[in-house]
Amino acid sequence: MHIVYPAVVSALLFSIGVYGVLARRNTILVLMSVELMLNAVNLNLVAFDVWLGDRLHSGQVLTLFVIVIAAAEVGVGLAIVLALYRNRRTVDLDYLRDLAEPADGPTPGNPTVTDQAQTQRHTTDDQPVERDHGDGRPAGRGGKS
Amino acid sequence: MTEAMPSYLSPTGQEIIFLLLGAVAVGSALLVVTTRQLVHAALWLVVTFGALAGCYLVLTAEFVAWVQVLIYVGAVIVLLLFGIMLTRAPIGRSTDLDSGNRPAAVVVALATAAILVTVVIDGFRMAYTPLTPGQGGAAELGGSIFSTWVLPFEALSVLLLAALIGAIVLSRTDITGANGTNQRGDGPNGLSRTDTPGGGSPPDQTGGH
Numbered sequence: 418m419h420i421v422y423p424a425v426v427s428a429l430l431f432s433i434g435v436y437g438v439l440a441r442r443n444t445i446l447v448l449m450s451v452e453l454m455l456n457a458v459n460l461n462l463v464a465f466d467v468w469l470g471d472r473l474h475s476g477q478v479l480t481l482f483v484i485v486i487a488a489a490e491v492g493v494g495l496a497i498v499l500a501l502y503r504n505r506r507t508v509d510l511d512y513l514r515d516l517a518e519p520a521d522g523p524t525p526g527n528p529t530v531t532d533q534a535q536t537q538r539h540t541t542d543d544q545p546v547e548r549d550h551g552d553g554r555p556a557g558r559g560g561k562s
Numbered sequence: 563m564t565e566a567m568p569s570y571l572s573p574t575g576q577e578i579i580f581l582l583l584g585a586v587a588v589g590s591a592l593l594v595v596t597t598r599q600l601v602h603a604a605l606w607l608v609v610t611f612g613a614l615a616g617c618y619l620v621l622t623a624e625f626v627a628w629v630q631v632l633i634y635v636g637a638v639i640v641l642l643l644f645g646i647m648l649t650r651a652p653i654g655r656s657t658d659l660d661s662g663n664r665p666a667a668v669v670v671a672l673a674t675a676a677i678l679v680t681v682v683i684d685g686f687r688m689a690y691t692p693l694t695p696g697q698g699g700a701a702e703l704g705g706s707i708f709s710t711w712v713l714p715f716e717a718l719s720v721l722l723l724a725a726l727i728g729a730i731v732l733s734r735t736d737i738t739g740a741n742g743t744n745q746r747g748d749g750p751n752g753l754s755r756t757d758t759p760g761g762g763s764p765p766d767q768t769g770g771h
Contacts, residue, residue: 422577443600
């Protein structure tokens with residue numbers, strides 16, 4: 418077995434994972450892409466373990482450890498996503514910008530502090546996109562700064 | 563390690579099978595990140611993980627292959643499907659699964675792929691190893707884990723326990739913070755409770771415990 422084959426497959430999988438993490442908007446899809454990247458690393462570990470003929474099997478043991486850590490990561494990540502969904506009614510990463518720098522101009526669909534009163538009147542809406550239909554106030558960061 | 567390298571033009575049966583499985587894995591991974599349906603992404607991920615388990619089998623890592631099937635295909639996919647359903651994701655086609663920085667993501671991913679593939683091919687062009695079966699069975703791996711790698715194994719069990727407790731604490735709603743308020747809902751600007759009327763217990767509307 419040429420070692421180039423698993424190495425190239427793993428490099429392609431890693432790049433696909435990078436694309437998914439950067440391009441996807443849903444948090445669960447981002448978690449799936451992280452899993453793809455971890456699997457690329459696993460394939461590399463197994464291939465190089467076979468190539469080097471390690472007597473301690475460090476590559477395969479480390480693959481098992483990575484699999485376990487990936488399982489723990491998915492568990493905690495999904496708990497975080499569910500808590501987020503419970504509090505925000507959305508898991509779209511584009512709307513979760515509270516830790517971002519104050520952008521120049523209003524970010525579309527950003528639920529901010531000033532919309533709290535309006536939001537509590539519209540308690541049944543699932544989408545926080547159009548929050549500016551209360552009294553004509555723009556949905557930007559009105560009185561934040 | 564690099565003895566008597568055969569030509570690339572006469573691949574063995576193992577290499578052909580590995581390349582086919584790798585093509586399946588890469589193709590279904592592409593479908594994972596490009597599909598328009600959330601549930602289909604999870605199901606294509608099953609195909610990717612299964613093909614990768616086949617790759618491990620070809621690489622004589624049998625135990626890793628079965629652990630991959632058990633944990634990834636069995637547990638992680640089910641967890642992801644649970645997450646999809648509990649967040650009430652739309653079943654069916656949805657148009658807004660990609661964010662606005664998709665062109666930048668394409669550029670970054672293509673650059674990453676180009677650099678990694680170039681470096682890997684350049685570095686390991688001459689690397690070859692014959693595959694001898696029996697190197698990755700449960701007996702060998704078990705002996706290795708419980709003799710050499712015992713300490714990381716135990717540390718990993720503690721990490722799993724911590725992750726378990728963390729997930730429970732994150733997903734329970736009746737655990738209150740030090741000041742008697744909800745632990746997750748008391749952000750500094752009160753943003754977190756904007757969707758619940760009167761700041762009551764949040765999961766009443768979701769029904770998702």
